[in-house]
Amino acid sequence: GDHIYKMDYSEMIQDHIESGADATIGCIPVPVEKGPDFGIMEIDESRRIVNFVEKPRQPAPLPDDPQRCLASMGIYVFNAPFLFEQLCRDATVPGSSHDFGKDIIPSIVHTHNVRAFPFRDKNTGDGRYWRDVGTLDAYYEANMDLVEVRPELNLYDPAWPIRTYHPLAPPPKFVFAQTDGPHPRVGHALDSMVCAGCIISGGRVQRSILSPYVRVNSWAAVDDSILFAGVEVGRHARIRRAIIDKGVRIPEGMEIGYDLERDKARGFTLTKSGVVVIGRVDNLDELDRTAQTAQPSVAAESEEQARPP
Known part of the structure; x- marks a missing residue:
């Protein structure tokens, strides 16, 4: 149901x-x-x-x-x-x-x-x-309920276990603790639920739910989002208020949820409340090139050059 x-x-x-x-x-x-x-x-x-x-x-x-x-x-x-x-x-x-x-x-x-x-x-x-989760917005809000400090739906109640499939996966791993230097790199998650098999490799995750085997690479940021199993987030990518389907690879430097008109031009689904939904796609790079207008800017080039490798 x-x-x-x-x-x-x-x-x-x-x-x-x-x-x-x-x-x-x-x-x-x-x-x-x-x-x-x-x-x-x-x-x-x-x-x-x-x-x-x-x-x-x-x-x-x-x-x-x-x-x-x-x-x-x-x-x-x-x-x-x-x-x-x-x-x-x-x-x-x-x-x-x-x-x-x-x-x-x-x-x-x-x-x-x-x-x-x-x-x-x-x-x-x-x-x-x-919660009736018959719409994408309702589904999103129900998941965001779970990352509250005191969630109304308590998944941690030992007297009421959730009987569902649990993959035989290693614990989640958070790597890199480089807090010094011009480009700090710290793998961490705050106010989030991170499932088994995930690797937060120098990226930041906040108020999000990561399904098994998600990988968030260095200097990437994931906020207020739901990532399904096997999603990989490339370096420097930024994701905000999104639902991303299984196995999707977010290319390096891509931004999702920051420019909704551009997200719409890429063919992504937008809910009434502005949540970006990405289904299974083979090549997000190609979608991005198709939607991107030829408007180079010196500021953008300078920012790219300033990024660490």
């Missing part, structure tokens, strides 16, 4: 059984302005859903909080015979899109016992962390 959260489903299932509901829907409050992106429900005092509209233009606010509305998390518990019955019924409805949010849920809330289950974070019991 495209949602990120931590939830003990057994609690929701138990609530469903004890309430005698036909269906139970996980829910969470969201800002009203984000309501059109979700299925929005209205509930009574007993948490029974009395109305459900998929992606409404004008979401109904919470009675005690006009700035927020109650959104479906897309998590459902059904009694199996009831679910089978509703799926068969919906299959015969002309014009149905056969979608839970658009068709099935709205058709049963007025005739059956459909209840809301409020989401509770596993760590705190009251704080809620749930």
Whole structure:
């Protein structure tokens, strides 16, 4: 799915059984302005859903909080015979899109016992962390959440391990500690997550996430970015607010995220918030030459000459 959260489903299932509901829907409050992106429900005092509209233009606010509305998390518990019955019924409805949010849920809330289950974070019991990452901007923000000093989604909780594939790779390595001289070279990462197999070879990484086997070479800078596995960043390259796909090689001296018009001319994807997204490409040098206008400058040449080899 495209949602990120931590939830003990057994609690929701138990609530469903004890309430005698036909269906139970996980829910969470969201800002009203984000309501059109979700299925929005209205509930009574007993948490029974009395109305459900998929992606409404004008979401109904919470009675005690006009700035927020109650959104479906897309998590459902059904009694199996009831679910089978509703799926068969919906299959015969002309014009149905056969979608839970658009068709099935709205058709049963007025005739059956459909209840809301409020989401509770596993760590705190009251704080809620749930992100819909169905867009590039949402995906980017969810990843940037992880590099906060106190992230809401705690990946370091030993009581709630993340069960996923871990490559058999050596620990990340940070090399060069040359702090003196006209061109200091120090391999380091700050406020970042650096995965196994990475080598920060005299470059700087800040507020970024590096997947396995990323290499950042000397005098390169990576800020507020997400680099997928096997990305290599050339010397003197600068990357800011970018998502870069697996195996992409960033040429020496290339700048990404500093001139969005130029990035767009290169064929890179730009999100609404200005994040640069680079998919798998064979030759970024060629893309850069194609997009670059012939406007040499003495200042640029002087800067290039001043760079260390």
